[in-house]
Amino acid sequence: MIPTTQSLSPPHIPSLIPTNHFNPPIPLSNSTLFSIKTTLKRSNFSHSRKTPVFKSSFQTLKCSVSVVSEPAQIELKRKPSPAEVSRTVMEVCELGTLCTLSQEGWPVGSGVRFAVDAEGTPVLCLNAASRRFSMDRRASILVQLKQCGSRITHCMVQGSLEKPDDRNILKKLHSIWRKKFNEEIDADLIYTITVEKVLQKEGFEEDGAWATSSEYKNANPDPLRDCAENIVKNVNNNHMEDFERICNIFVDPGFQVISTKLIWVDRLGFDVQLYAPEKKIFEARIPFPREVTDEKGVKSSLNIMSQLAWEVERNHPHPEFEKGEVMKQVR
Structure with missing residues (x-):
């Protein structure tokens, strides 16, 4: 039986990483495929609140997020062994x-x-x-x-x-x-x-x-190993404003964050460096809503996370989801 969904957002929110495989996105549903972990909290990032707009020859992502009313209590693995x-x-x-x-x-x-x-x-x-x-x-x-x-x-x-x-x-x-x-x-x-x-x-x-x-x-080598470096470069060079929006919503660092940088991406999530005052650098780990196996899956997950972050910034009703955490201080 397919669960019913309810719109929580404006009809069109641009994709974080445009792709030529999909049509424009549809609104977030009343429930979500995300693993239910923590309640959303505001963070200390400072960035623009305008709707993300990207110049690209690709079309935007179509993403539909829905799930049964009683989410499975499955503990997601946060990081490769x-x-x-x-x-x-x-x-x-x-x-x-x-x-x-x-x-x-x-x-x-x-x-x-x-x-x-x-x-x-x-x-x-x-x-x-x-x-x-x-x-x-x-x-x-x-x-x-x-x-x-x-x-x-x-x-x-x-x-x-x-x-x-x-x-x-x-x-x-x-x-x-x-x-x-x-x-x-x-x-x-x-x-x-x-x-x-x-x-x-x-x-x-x-x-x-x-x-x-x-x-x-x-053990198996990560399926993203051959495309991870290009994904990192693409996000850091072309989509940083919207990537910071994701970090703002999906991490509660407990300190002021001046800027962020994507470090690496794998099938379970991605590593981020958070730059704080006095030249301090911290590393955080943010899990994907679901495990991915290829570049297309990474784009889809990041677009879902970007869309949800856009919703949260505007105080729209939203589901709960698993958040990342600060792992260590690098410098």
Whole structure:
């Protein structure tokens, strides 16, 4: 049975991120697909209250939000696990620092290129100079993903350096390397790191979180990994006024916010930096109303959030929804 809905808004509110897949939006309904979490509160952002208008060759988004009268009490996962983040970093990046033990027992670090197989196992191509390690094959590879706002997400994979000798395995690893770098390599140069555990950090001063080998192998890289950077650039360069409107409604920082910046986006939500007086910077996490799997889903969710924020700013009746939270002070 389809629930009935009631209009709560003016007939047309422009889309936060215009897209060519949809027609103009319709008003918010009397109920919502959003996870019911907290009651809306006002925040301390300062920005224009005019209806957002964008210059774009795309059409605006059509979004209809409705739900049954008794929402399911499902606890949404707010953020990908350390294992998921690590898998994403290893998929996106292609450069890292390999640390092995020399024949004298000293740790030796060297820059390497790498690819990963379906389970996230690092695949390396090591020349003669990079293979001067001892019989102790313990090794690690440190990989860093630079994100907006000077944030660097770290992933360190610890394990054992192995030299595959099975021809079928070497053929598979060679194919993985060719797919990532579009080049041929000598099978004698192929090495792998057998994953024992993984450390994931989101900053130099954080302790980080460990993931086991099984957690890492069973995790999936984020489906937005190939488009996340472009989404971040698009929002920060073209839609900042309306993105700040979203942050104003979906986060209660408890302090004055001068400006905001989108840092990263994944299937469950997005990370934001909040700039406060005295050059202080805080990081917040805002969940999506629902999990997304592609760029189209991100646009749809942001447009829904922008439309709801527009409603709240004008004191229209509105549903409750899950809000984000300030996670830490960056500076």
